[in-house]
Amino acid sequence: MSTTASAPGTRRSRRRAEDVAGLGTKRAIVFVTPALLLIALFLLFPALWTVYLGMTNYRLTGLAAANTEFVGLQNYSQALGDKSFWNSLWLTVIFVGFSGVLGQTLLGFTLAWSTRRIAGWARTVLESVVLAAWVIPGSVHAFLWIALLDRRGGTLNALLGTEGKAWLIENPMTIIIIFNIWVGTAFSMQLFSSALSAVPPSQMESARMAGASGWEQLRDVVLPNIRGHVLTNTLMITLWTFNTFTPYLLTAGGPNGKTEILSVYIYKTAIPGGQLGFGAAISMIMLLINLAIALMYMRIGRSKK
Numbered sequence: 001m002s003t004t005a006s007a008p009g010t011r012r013s014r015r016r017a018e019d020v021a022g023l024g025t026k027r028a029i030v031f032v033t034p035a036l037l038l039i040a041l042f043l044l045f046p047a048l049w050t051v052y053l054g055m056t057n058y059r060l061t062g063l064a065a066a067n068t069e070f071v072g073l074q075n076y077s078q079a080l081g082d083k084s085f086w087n088s089l090w091l092t093v094i095f096v097g098f099s100g101v102l103g104q105t106l107l108g109f110t111l112a113w114s115t116r117r118i119a120g121w122a123r124t125v126l127e128s129v130v131l132a133a134w135v136i137p138g139s140v141h142a143f144l145w146i147a148l149l150d151r152r153g154g155t156l157n158a159l160l161g162t163e164g165k166a167w168l169i170e171n172p173m174t175i176i177i178i179f180n181i182w183v184g185t186a187f188s189m190q191l192f193s194s195a196l197s198a199v200p201p202s203q204m205e206s207a208r209m210a211g212a213s214g215w216e217q218l219r220d221v222v223l224p225n226i227r228g229h230v231l232t233n234t235l236m237i238t239l240w241t242f243n244t245f246t247p248y249l250l251t252a253g254g255p256n257g258k259t260e261i262l263s264v265y266i267y268k269t270a271i272p273g274g275q276l277g278f279g280a281a282i283s284m285i286m287l288l289i290n291l292a293i294a295l296m297y298m299r300i301g302r303s304k305k
Contacts, residue, residue: 054281060274068277075281085282087257088265092242095177095261100241103181105234108188113218116196127189134186142249145179168251172259176247184240188233195229196222228301235297239290262286 054075058068079085111130115123133141148155149167157163167175199222207217223230245263253260253268260268266286270279 050280050283053277054284056277058277058280060271060276062274064277071277075278076285078278079282079285084257084260084265088260088262091173091258091260092262094173095180095247095259096238096241099177099180100184100237101234103177104184104188104237104241105230107181107185108233109192109230111185111189112192112196113222116193130186130189133182134184138246138249141179141183141246145175145250149175169255172251172255176250176259179247179250180241180244183246184237188237191229191233192226195226199225231297231301235294238293238297242290242293243286 055070055072056068057064057071057075059065111126115126118126136144146168149157151157151164151166154167156167157165203221203225204217207221212220243263244261245267247259247261248264248267251259253264262282263286266279266282269282270276273279
């Protein structure tokens with residue numbers, strides 16, 4: 001009977017605990033509504049519009065621009081049968097694998113591990129230099145690298161004495177991979193620096209007293225403690241690199257499509273090519289690939305736990 005009597009009080013206290021801010025339901029709705037409207041306007045509506053466009057033959061010019069027809073999944077089947085799409089996807093896998101998963105992750109961790117005992121102005125200068133590449137706008141990145149790699153008067157050719165060497169034409173994929181590593185390493189470095197600072201010093205000291213080498217300390221103590229951070233970093237870097245458009249500013253997908261990663265392929269199909277419906281369908285395929293990658297990392301994370 002006492003249990004029955006206390007139930008209403010328990011429910012009231014539970015409601016009070018849930019309403020921490022003390023706003024009440026009506027006022028909470030008033031505060032949340034503007035944010036929900038903005039999300040609907042800038043995220044939900046464009047997403048639904050893209051889904052619709054992907055099922056039409058909509059073009060920027062010509063008859064299809066005036067008389068758009070619903071074509072269902074035709075654009076998707078066309079994309080999956082298009083050699084250019086698969087070539088672009090393969091280039092994207094190479095770009096993501098070497099510049100993101102391997103390049104940014106390994107270099108970021110190496111910098112964080114190497115500088116963990118550095119303090120004072122030296123650490124501040126190093127972090128500032130690395131962070132500068134991350135915070136600079138993409139258009140400035142492209143300008144700096146074009147100035148560095150220019151065939152005539154480029155800084156790199158002047159330093160190496162290789163006047164006339166066209167780096168962006170002769171080694172385009174290598175260049176955009178190095179470029180993306182340079183741009184994005186700062187995120188990995190900062191994340192791993194934070195993770196390493198959370199490794200219990202007592203465990204490191206015990207490993208040293210047991211005679212463990214630097215590699216053994218890293219393998220047996222550090223990596224097990226920062227495994228979650230490694231997974232988070234790899235997921236974020238993979239998705240960012242997969243969706244980046246900045247390499248277009250360097251090579252415009254060329255020469256001869258050698259750097260036409262998926263984001264560039266979608267842009268060139270939809271805007272210069274005018275095939276907005278087909279481009280929207282490819283972008284939805286790209287979204288599904290992103291979701292698959294995210295789900296894969298989440299499953300890996302749960303299995304590790």
